[in-house]
Amino acid sequence: MQLTPLMNDFIAHFGEMGSHWGINRTIGQIYALLYVSPKPLSADVIAKTLSFSRSNVSMGIKELDSWRLLKTKHYPGDRKDYFTVPDDIWLIIRTLFEERKKREVDPTLTMLRSALLDAEAGNQEEAQTLERLKEMHDVIELFDSWYADMEKLDTKKLLRYLTLGSKLIKFLDAAEKLTFKKSNE
Amino acid sequence: MQLTPLMNDFIAHFGEMGSHWGINRTIGQIYALLYVSPKPLSADVIAKTLSFSRSNVSMGIKELDSWRLLKTKHYPGDRKDYFTVPDDIWLIIRTLFEERKKREVDPTLTMLRSALLDAEAGNQEEAQTLERLKEMHDVIELFDSWYADMEKLDTKKLLRYLTLGSKLIKFLDAAEKLTFKKSNE
DNA sequence: CTGTAATTTCAGTAATTACTGAAATTACAG
DNA sequence: CTGTAATTTCAGTAATTACTGAAATTACAG
Numbered sequence: 001m002q003l004t005p006l007m008n009d010f011i012a013h014f015g016e017m018g019s020h021w022g023i024n025r026t027i028g029q030i031y032a033l034l035y036v037s038p039k040p041l042s043a044d045v046i047a048k049t050l051s052f053s054r055s056n057v058s059m060g061i062k063e064l065d066s067w068r069l070l071k072t073k074h075y076p077g078d079r080k081d082y083f084t085v086p087d088d089i090w091l092i093i094r095t096l097f098e099e100r101k102k103r104e105v106d107p108t109l110t111m112l113r114s115a116l117l118d119a120e121a122g123n124q125e126e127a128q129t130l131e132r133l134k135e136m137h138d139v140i141e142l143f144d145s146w147y148a149d150m151e152k153l154d155t156k157k158l159l160r161y162l163t164l165g166s167k168l169i170k171f172l173d174a175a176e177k178l179t180f181k182k183s184n185e
Numbered sequence: 186m187q188l189t190p191l192m193n194d195f196i197a198h199f200g201e202m203g204s205h206w207g208i209n210r211t212i213g214q215i216y217a218l219l220y221v222s223p224k225p226l227s228a229d230v231i232a233k234t235l236s237f238s239r240s241n242v243s244m245g246i247k248e249l250d251s252w253r254l255l256k257t258k259h260y261p262g263d264r265k266d267y268f269t270v271p272d273d274i275w276l277i278i279r280t281l282f283e284e285r286k287k288r289e290v291d292p293t294l295t296m297l298r299s300a301l302l303d304a305e306a307g308n309q310e311e312a313q314t315l316e317r318l319k320e321m322h323d324v325i326e327l328f329d330s331w332y333a334d335m336e337k338l339d340t341k342k343l344l345r346y347l348t349l350g351s352k353l354i355k356f357l358d359a360a361e362k363l364t365f366k367k368s369n370e
Numbered sequence: 371c372t373g374t375a376a377t378t379t380c381a382g383t384a385a386t387t388a389c390t391g392a393a394a395t396t397a398c399a400g
Numbered sequence: 401c402t403g404t405a406a407t408t409t410c411a412g413t414a415a416t417t418a419c420t421g422a423a424a425t426t427a428c429a430g
Binding site for chain 3: 401402403404405406407408409410411412413414415416417418419420421422423424425426427428429430
């Protein structure tokens with residue numbers, strides 16, 4: 001596939017960015033390529049376009065697949081696999097968040113929970129440590145349940161929630177004041 | 186410093202987790218140690234406790250410092266630096282988010298903006314690519330401005346916002362329906 | 371079923387990143 | 401100011417991760 005300079009920049013940027021996330025250059029670039037590509041690409045074409053070895057592309061695809069970020073397509077009479085990205089960017093975002101949560105937040109929460117359960121504060125020092133862990137646990141749990149709440153919203157509502165942002169809190173404040181006033185009348 | 190088994194597990198977990206984030210084992214462990222330590226620790230003590238070389242600790246501290254996640258303390262008559270973590274976990278969380286945004290989101294947004302600005306769609310293919318980039322730009326920008334909104338809230342309000350979660354949307358829906366009804370009376 | 375194209379695995383190697391110890395620099399008690 | 405403790409830098413090396421090419425496996429057109 002022939003890349004335009006625009007595509008090239010975009011792909012390069014995601015390669016760089018990949019290393020900031022836990023992901024490697026190859027995987028970032030493959031995803032960026034598939035994201036801008038107007039049609040599904042075979043592993044061979046990906047390898048040629050990005051000058052990676054065929055096996056490297058295979059491993060990258062496997063990894064992206066384990067993140068559920070890829071769609072596979074087949075054409076009749078052609079035994080190659082063709083790959084795309086979901087058309088709906090919101091679906092991509094949702095999957096990304098879900099997977100990151102699963103890999104990064106959940107294990108930490110589990111660890112904190114079992115630590116808090118196991119440990120009986122024997123002494124002063126232990127009690128202080130437990131206090132710190134409890135604090136972290138509670139914050140993460142709060143985000144976790146907020147996120148579970150968000151996940152339930154359909155895209156339209158989620159969009160509304162994000163667009164309104166802190167206005168919702170202001171709105172609630174105003175409503176509360178009103179209620180307070182009324183109950184004082 | 187003598188570590189209890191509880192501290193040890195916690196520190197080990199953050200070491201492992203570090204590699205999932207962009208951060209290395211050393212830095213994760215140093216931060217976990219400082220987080221649970223009841224008092225500020227000198228670089229020497231950190232090195233001894235975690236069995237890292239003194240220079241490795243120095244580099245780790247430098248990195249954590251660039252993330253603004255550390256507080257430095259001095260005692261009169263003692264020329265050593267002592268390090269802690271902010272006591273308020275919400276401050277830690279806020280700083281973490283801010284820095285991650287600065288390092289990961291902002292550059293992507295900048296790249297997308299300039300790409301969209303520069304590129305005049307010459308042909309059909311270019312137009313399609315631009316469309317995809319625009320889509321991504323808009324989503325990221327939405328999150329970005331939502332986040333800017335959240336940042337303004339004090340901890341108490343933020344906590345309320347998170348606790349209420351999607352209930353705010355339900356509340357708004359109800360309010361809208363009410364308004365609609367009223368305007369139809 | 372069979373032959374072969376396509377894909378994956380995996381051992382070996384290249385490239386990158388993490389870490390150490392010695393040397394240089396900084397910073398502060400006296 | 402000075403001496404020295406504390407910190408940082410940096411070149412060298414160890415450890416880890418990324419990538420390749422060949423071999424093995426899979427999967428499907430005919």
